[in-house]
Amino acid sequence: MTPETFFTNEVIDLDLLPKYEDIQLSRPHPDYWKIICINLLIFFGLLGIAIGILLFFVDEVRPNAKWIIPLYLALLAIFFLLFRASFKKRGYAIRIHDVIYKSGIIAESTTIVPLNRIQHIELNEGIFSRIYKLGSLQLFTAGGQTGHIHISGIAIDDAKRIRDLLLKKLDLLENPTTELNASE
Amino acid sequence: MPVNNDFSKPQRESAFGIIVMGAHTMLKIGKASFFLFIIAFVKMSSTSFTYLILSISAIIVFSFIFAYLWYLKFTFFLDKEKQEFVVNKGIFNRDQVIIQLDKIQQVNINQNILQKIIGVYGLKIDTAGAHGEEVSIKAIDETSAYNLKEHLLNSRTATEVQSEIEQENDGTAETPFLRISAWTLFKVGLTSNYGQSLALLAAFFYTVIYEGRQLLDAFKINKDEIQSTVTGMLTIVTVFILIACLLIVLLIINLVRTFYKYFELEISEHKNTLLLSSGLIAKKNTLISPNKVQITKYSQNYFQKKMNMLNMSLKQAHFGQSKKGHEIQGNTLEIPGCNPTERDELLKMILGEAPLKGKTFIPDWRFLNLPIFFKLILPVATFLIIAFNVPEVKPYIGVSIAYLIIGILMIYISYRRHQISVSQDFIIKTSGIWDISNEIVKPNKIQAITTFQYPWHKGVDVGHLTLHTAAGQIHFKYGNYTEIKQLVNYWLYQVERKNENWM
Numbered sequence: 001m002t003p004e005t006f007f008t009n010e011v012i013d014l015d016l017l018p019k020y021e022d023i024q025l026s027r028p029h030p031d032y033w034k035i036i037c038i039n040l041l042i043f044f045g046l047l048g049i050a051i052g053i054l055l056f057f058v059d060e061v062r063p064n065a066k067w068i069i070p071l072y073l074a075l076l077a078i079f080f081l082l083f084r085a086s087f088k089k090r091g092y093a094i095r096i097h098d099v100i101y102k103s104g105i106i107a108e109s110t111t112i113v114p115l116n117r118i119q120h121i122e123l124n125e126g127i128f129s130r131i132y133k134l135g136s137l138q139l140f141t142a143g144g145q146t147g148h149i150h151i152s153g154i155a156i157d158d159a160k161r162i163r164d165l166l167l168k169k170l171d172l173l174e175n176p177t178t179e180l181n182a183s184e
Numbered sequence: 185m186p187v188n189n190d191f192s193k194p195q196r197e198s199a200f201g202i203i204v205m206g207a208h209t210m211l212k213i214g215k216a217s218f219f220l221f222i223i224a225f226v227k228m229s230s231t232s233f234t235y236l237i238l239s240i241s242a243i244i245v246f247s248f249i250f251a252y253l254w255y256l257k258f259t260f261f262l263d264k265e266k267q268e269f270v271v272n273k274g275i276f277n278r279d280q281v282i283i284q285l286d287k288i289q290q291v292n293i294n295q296n297i298l299q300k301i302i303g304v305y306g307l308k309i310d311t312a313g314a315h316g317e318e319v320s321i322k323a324i325d326e327t328s329a330y331n332l333k334e335h336l337l338n339s340r341t342a343t344e345v346q347s348e349i350e351q352e353n354d355g356t357a358e359t360p361f362l363r364i365s366a367w368t369l370f371k372v373g374l375t376s377n378y379g380q381s382l383a384l385l386a387a388f389f390y391t392v393i394y395e396g397r398q399l400l401d402a403f404k405i406n407k408d409e410i411q412s413t414v415t416g417m418l419t420i421v422t423v424f425i426l427i428a429c430l431l432i433v434l435l436i437i438n439l440v441r442t443f444y445k446y447f448e449l450e451i452s453e454h455k456n457t458l459l460l461s462s463g464l465i466a467k468k469n470t471l472i473s474p475n476k477v478q479i480t481k482y483s484q485n486y487f488q489k490k491m492n493m494l495n496m497s498l499k500q501a502h503f504g505q506s507k508k509g510h511e512i513q514g515n516t517l518e519i520p521g522c523n524p525t526e527r528d529e530l531l532k533m534i535l536g537e538a539p540l541k542g543k544t545f546i547p548d549w550r551f552l553n554l555p556i557f558f559k560l561i562l563p564v565a566t567f568l569i570i571a572f573n574v575p576e577v578k579p580y581i582g583v584s585i586a587y588l589i590i591g592i593l594m595i596y597i598s599y600r601r602h603q604i605s606v607s608q609d610f611i612i613k614t615s616g617i618w619d620i621s622n623e624i625v626k627p628n629k630i631q632a633i634t635t636f637q638y639p640w641h642k643g644v645d646v647g648h649l650t651l652h653t654a655a656g657q658i659h660f661k662y663g664n665y666t667e668i669k670q671l672v673n674y675w676l677y678q679v680e681r682k683n684e685n686w687m
Binding site for chain 2: 015097106110111113115116117173
């Protein structure tokens with residue numbers, strides 16, 4: 001049995017397997033963009049106040065105003081553009097056996113977590129998220145910091161539904177099978 | 185085995201633990217304030233000498249009071265019903281650590297010099313808890329230690345198996361199937377782990393220089409004088425001698441470290457677990473179950489290939505950032521200097537069968553672009569620009585050319601070595617420049633998969649793949665994206681089809 005035939009056995013399967021890349025992804029809720037904007041504005045507002053105080057009260061800084069202010073504005077614009085781009089790229093899908101999450105600013109990365117590898121689930125609601133009735137779901141695996149999925153900007157009702165659905169599946173997965181596998 | 189020793193009732197560690205813990209605390213404080221003491225010693229006038237003595241004795245007294253309180257509050261027991269190991273500790277605040285038995289990664293029994301003198305053992309439990317908290321019992325007698333270990337690791341198998349294991353344990357003469365001889369260790373010390381020894385050496389020199397400076401300040405010695413004598417001594421010849429000395433020191437450190445850590449390394453097979461024991465001064469026993477190993481890795485460099493030996497490491501799960509660097513290291517078991525047959529035997533034991541290389545995937549030539557640009561062209565270009573403007577640097581242009589050539593060669597080698605091979609039961613990733621390593625993962629150990637692609641690679645169908653496991657990540661870069669997507673679908677199918685345990 002050469003390695004080649006060993007593998008091609010499975011290749012027939014490969015094309016018939018469900019393709020993660022063809023799944024239609026759900027986009028984050030449009031209101032989530034508003035939250036991103038609010039967060040950015042708060043950040044830049046605070047930064048602006050700090051810069052303003054510096055410019056106003058410290059004489060040594062004042063001559064530098066001519067490049068500090070344009071830099072500040074440029075940063076503001078760049079951040080908004082980057083976040084807009086990343087917002088547009090985000091998407092998630094829940095399949096029967098796994099969760100798919102796509103994100104990225106320049107590069108597009110897709111992370112897939114099989115449901116039977118999820119360690120625990122977290123549902124977070126921020127202050128602003130609450131105003132717009134949004135929430136974010138976090139799925140943790142044993143793969144450490146990088147192997148976890150953080151889906152932001154889901155309508156809170158949806159998020160709760162997804163959470164319950166996933167929890168139910170986790171329970172189903174765990175109870176009848178763990179003992180079986182342990183004895184293997 | 186004594187019946188009362190089933191750990192079902194809360195119990196304290198051995199009373200000798202006070203001594204061990206006290207010494208441990210003292211050592212910790214001593215280490216932290218070592219240079220402080222030296223400085224104080226130098227700077228202080230003789231009248232305040234008594235203060236120094238007083239403070240030292242205060243530290244000793246404090247350490248032992250602390251140790252005594254620690255001993256009083258530290259209890260542990262095994263909750264058979266809930267399958268949990270519970271530890272209560274904390275002097276002022278009450279901490280309870282509960283470890284589910286099936287989350288235990290490994291149990292270490294070791295003995296440092298003090299523990300050896302007193303005749304007790306230390307026992308450490310490595311968990312896979314989300315916060316990576318681990319339990320360490322400082323003093324426990326030998327029979328209890330091994331007893332507890334068996335209890336912790338074999339909890340899930342029925343109790344009738346337990347007695348069998350204990351019997352086996354009594355007959356300590358087990359035949360190890362792998363034993364590393366001193367001669368092999370010598371060869372290992374000469375050929376591997378340069379990087380770690382170098383880091384150790386660098387860290388040592390850094391502390392010496394840093395603390396030395398503080399000492400000089402304390403002694404009020406003129407720094408310039410030393411600097412001028414040092415630079416006066418630096419001729420070409422002395423530099424070469426110095427480098428040669430450093431290399432020899434490096435080799436010696438390497439040898440000593442290897443011997444210290446791996447002396448009399450033995451691996452034997454218990455029921456379902458592997459028992460590793462090694463160590464020159466402090467003997468360390470580690471018991472691991474093969475199915476908890478997440479990544480099995482073996483590596484070999486040119487010299488080792490000629491000597492027909494290789495290094496293996498077994499990586500177990502570690503979690504999150506809360507564990508410090510050295511603790512993560514502790515979760516990797518290194519087996520240096522085994523020969524190919526021993527490797528195959530070990531692999532068979534851990535993976536169930538000897539891994540077969542399946543279809544091999546190699547990266548696209550674009551793999552070369554980024555490293556060549558950022559590691560070679562950019563620095564060399566900056567250097568040349570500087571060199572043509574600063575006459576003092578000009579004679580060193582030859583060095584930059586050598587750097588360029590060696591760099592291209594190394595990057596090219598790393599490109600040629602970078603491959604991933606996939607068969608039905610194994611994923612084998614090969615990589616490396618000098619040390620060629622093979623990392624073997626079973627598909628059921630995959631926790632999550634990430635694929636990503638830069639927009640400018642869309643046209644040429646090139647992308648990257650990351651497999652997340654509980655013991656780290658496996659990257660495959662610049663592969664054919666269509667193939668990668670196909671592989672991902674295949675692995676997802678393998679992971680999701682049946683609910684196989686990964687631990």
